[in-house]
Amino acid sequence: MNARIRIALAMVLAGTLNVSIARADDVAALRAELDGLKSEYAARVQALEARIQQLEAQAAAVASAPPPPPPAPVASAGGAGTAFNPAMSVILAGTYAHLSQDPATYRIAGFIPSGPAVGPGDRSFNLGESELTLAANVDPYFYANLTASIAADDTVSVEEAYFRTTHLSNGFTIKGGRFFSGIGYLNDIHAHAWDFVDQPLAYQAFLGGQLAEDGLQAKWLAPTDIFLEVGLETGNGDRFPGTRRAENGPNGGAAFVHIGNDLGDSASWRAGVSFLNRDAERRSYADVEAGGAPVINAFTGTSRIWVVDTTFKWAPHGNPTEHLLKVQAEYLHRTEDGTLLFDSTGAALNGDYRSGQSGWYVQGVYGFRPRWRTGLRYDYLDAGSTRIGLVTDGGIAASNFPLLASASPRRISWMLDWSPSEFSRLRGQIAWDDARANARDHQLLLQYLYSIGAHGAHKF
Template sequence: MKLTTWIAIAMLLASGLPAEIARADDLATLRSELNGLKFEYQSRIAALEARIAQLESQSAIASAASPPPPLPPPASPPASAGGTGTAFNPAMSVILAGSYAHLSEDPASYRIAGFVPSGADTGPGPRSFNLGESELTLAANVDPYFYANLTASVAADNTISAEEAYFRTTALTNGFTVKGGRFFAGVGYLNDVHAHAWDFVDQPLAYQAFLGGQLAEDGVQLKWLAPTDTFIELGVETGNGDRFPGTHRTGNGPNGGAVFAHVGDDVGDSVSWRAGASWLDRRAENRGYLDENAVGQTVVNAFSGTSRTWIVDATLKWAPHGNPTLHLLKLQAEYLRRTEDGTLVYDTAETNSGGDFRTVQSGWYVQGVYGFMPRWRTGLRYDYLDSGSTRIGLVADGQLPTAAFPILAAASPRRVTWMLDWSPSEFSRLRAQYAWDDARATVRDRQLILQYLYSIGAHGAHKY
């Protein structure tokens, strides 16, 4: 009896299912082709049916009491003023930003003690009135398969740079998206947030020390979203890696890459969160930086080797019923830890002596932003960096004194930042920020920065 049951099941499986699958494949192709056609005429029929329904209901109303003025039939699709060529113009938006800075210390002397300088985007910027970065974004679907976005940044010194210039797929399914060109690396939480959407005027110290402020990648990125109700996103990217902490390489092939994973969900109506972990791998070849030698002369030292950074991030947002109009709270924290391993050459111009080099450094920040009444927000941020352990071969084997590397002297830079901003509308924001910045380790920099942000053109949508 049992046997017959199994045979019956096996027969069902053997005969029925594969045929079903084969048919399903054919059917799927046919169906998708048909659907395209059907979609077109069904929507026309739907429009007609809607008109009929409307007319019917109107005539029904006409016989009933007090008819309202009749609604006209559905509109023909708007825009596309035929022939002018404007219909296919990309969405255009411009962000203007500027600030006034009052700094107790000369910004030219700014450095993050204990950390190799990461480039120009460190410190509070110049004193007095400053024109910030003016951003121009053009974006549109290219065709049914791709979307493209250009964000050009006009700096105060009249230089134009391609901040982001990327394409992205729109035709992939199953949660896959491919992005290519120049884009902000998907690591951490803040890295791919545009400056105008930051909650403070500047980036956390850890981002300035480890990622040169904000890391852009010239390369490709693949992201995959899991088919779950909980948000689970995995990403991998690679590129030429020529931005700090990497350097330009002369060879073919990519320079390292990054992997990242994000998870997120809601807790009830009022709370949402996202957490993530990222790993960034880069190679540096003769990555130079300026330091002073024992007698106070400027020398160029250079690092070659691997640079690997871990980032852990967490963000939580609260608003009553998810409505941030009256009150909102945003808590956010990230921890970064970098290991660099290779060789360090001292004074590349003259002494040019090298030795092994290894350093493990870390840093974190935690910040909260609270919307206490419509249009007003205030925020507090605490930054902490630990220069960690550094082994300099040239010092260990007695060739040079520790004092030959003043920038690498152990330090724990920190900073406290308070901000208050007022947003008259979605498109304008005025902000005041005050920071007690102990990044130099020797002297505290008191920074008052007033900032404006204006957005014109297409209504941008913001990421979480």
């Protein structure tokens, strides 16, 4: 178009100029310019012809493929990944428990009690926690997730409520709100995805079952073919082993490193080291003094926990339909350093306190035929060395701290589960629980787990 206008203009100009001035060199210059335009035009036509040919060839290839691509094939152009907004899912769980010991007397001997989420739960039929999860992308920058838990006693609690960045690149993700801490392997796995009805004793003793953090988490994933993840967390620390403090600023923090990779087509592994540091202010617990009267003691100080975790999964060619094997083990070590207040509401004697305690579990789950799995778990805790200043300085007798008497609780659990589909699971578990110092608890637990709503995706 442009070229044509230029040629026309040139011709008009050439005509008028030819009449009025008619200088030979001008004519020659114009002719040269015209020639230039002509050849430019020819080149363009040639290029266009070549493109038409190419397009025709392409069209022929496509057109002879009988069904032409449909114009608007599915509802959401982005595909399934953007289908539900927000994704909603509900987990229902419940147990039937037969326990040889009264669950009201359940204690993990040698360890300062970590809260109510310890032990096998009540006898007979029990409604478990009903979990409601809503999750969606907030906008192009954030994703948000709410998991509310409705307990059997009709109380509602916020299990997790967090935002997470989706738009940071270079492997960085920031999470904030309330979320399960990334330490260890089992800690951030929701109860319905556990392989046993309950948590390992080490998690119960050191983390009160599962550590949730009200705070912030930053994770960085290395740009390597091998999985290498580094995370840092901090928060208000109000969950065991910490307490809420009357101070500005965060209460301690956590750091973790996880690495993992494949071993051929059929196996993969993940291992990690985590560290948690928390301060506690008057973290109280109930005990019974030597005379038999109940007392409330309180710990103030610092709690440091190391976790080493390792997980290995195997399935023939990575296909777990017929057979699968999952082996995991975690070791936790805690030191607590501070003061212990004896009988806080009465005598209120204060002395220094220091403990170094550890525990581990190892478990294996084997899928022996489609939909059926069985698993074995061994728990071991070592109450280790506890120095109670009030006792060693001769203030009061050690028998005033019966819960802290040296012990090595252990437990063996065996489970069998059947999953009619991805969305339902029925499980039986028996355990020989020697968490109490002097009485073995024979436990039989039957459990159901149902999942409705959005299809969940599980972590490794």
